Amino acid sequence: MKKYDEILIGSGPAAYKMSNLLAKTTHQVLVIEGFEFGGTCPNYGCEPKIFLEGAARTVLQSQQLLGKGISQPAKLDWQTLMQTKLERFNSWPDETRAIIKKSHDVEAGYAHFIDDKTVSVNGRQYQADHIIIATGQTPNILDIPGKEYLHTNYDLLSLKELPARVAVIGAGFVGLELATLVAAAGADVTMIVHSDRVLRGFTRGEDKALVDAMQKRGIKFVFNANTQKISQCKKELTVTTDQGDIKTDYILNAIGRHPNIEKLALDNTNIKYDRHGIKVDDHMMTSVEGVYAIGDVVSRKQPKLTPVAEFEGQYLFNYLTGKTTQQIAYPTIGQAAFTFPEVAKAGVNPDDVANDPQYRVKRIPLKYGSLYAGQNDQISTLTLVFKDQQLVGASEIGDYAADDINNFIPIIGLQIDSNEYRQKVMAIYPTLGDKVAGALL
Structure with a gap:
């Protein structure tokens, strides 16, 4: 039975982050993947979605400007768009596997636990000082006739x-x-x-x-x-x-989605889990010493997003290699739906504190600004939440809500007050960034 320093079960964003970091060490690593190398995000999730969204946004914005300077709206050619998408993304799993294989051993197959310290894949058993579960999530399927x-x-x-x-x-x-x-x-x-x-x-x-x-x-x-x-x-x-x-x-x-744990045979171990995923402590360790979980497979309150998974991969690498002994502490996390219009948020939800006198909620319609008016964006509304004059939450609906809210995440996360911001930041005019200082008043 071969033993490694680390076994990574999965190769999505969390595991891929760790894989790349471990490649810079002398550690012996095995990466096991039963699905597409790279996981859902680059193959069937956020990457192809945002790629396709670029064309969809152009079509929808041209429709929005019909009669406002655009006489003929754009039309989306689905077949050509999908062919372009497939040409870009079809090679990614093989490319990801090749990158990992340059530094680590690879097994293409589903891993399952024999016991707390042993995993099996393709009929071969392996052990490691650290086993890291990073199998992500998989779609829920309605259990109905048809x-x-x-x-x-x-x-x-x-x-x-x-x-x-x-x-x-x-x-x-x-x-x-x-x-x-x-x-x-x-x-x-x-x-x-x-x-x-x-x-x-x-x-x-x-x-x-x-x-x-x-x-x-x-x-x-x-x-x-x-x-x-x-x-x-x-x-x-x-x-x-x-x-x-x-x-x-x-x-x-x-x-919705559920944690991808069915094939892991966790009942052969003492690893605890619930319907939200595998339970971990503040160092990402499961209920079994030496076995860790990172990414969307983890049962946690933070949103299950690619940047969060990568953050956990970076943290666990630092922890296992002695670069930190601190508990994991998550930053302010931004979240967006790339619909049209977009919706985005970070920090405190305004609805949650609407009746709490400790908080002040400020809503700012953006349609009067030249940038938004020029796009005929009549919906864009920014909502800010303050506590003791400190910005603690921001949300927006609008054509570029995700980019707009990104202006406010550092202010929330770094706890920058309005005076400090105005003294140290002068954003490009006339974008939303230029309006941040005034919005903080």
């Missing part, structure tokens, strides 16, 4: 022919972003939402404004709907809900 007709983001992001009608079950980040994409390409889209709202982590006002904007573009929403079954008649699919039937040609299952 579930074989459901598709996930993995399927849609490689779909060469765009269906005329698309039904999206679920209205979280994935569902809303992909609905925005296919609708911009010309598909007739219906969103089937289990509850009465979308994106619960944002404010109700931002949720409503986003839904209103999507509805104005022809995207339909069915709220408080429970999907009961799916049936097919010839080439047409029917989604049966307790709110009625929806006829469609393609169904995107976007009801």
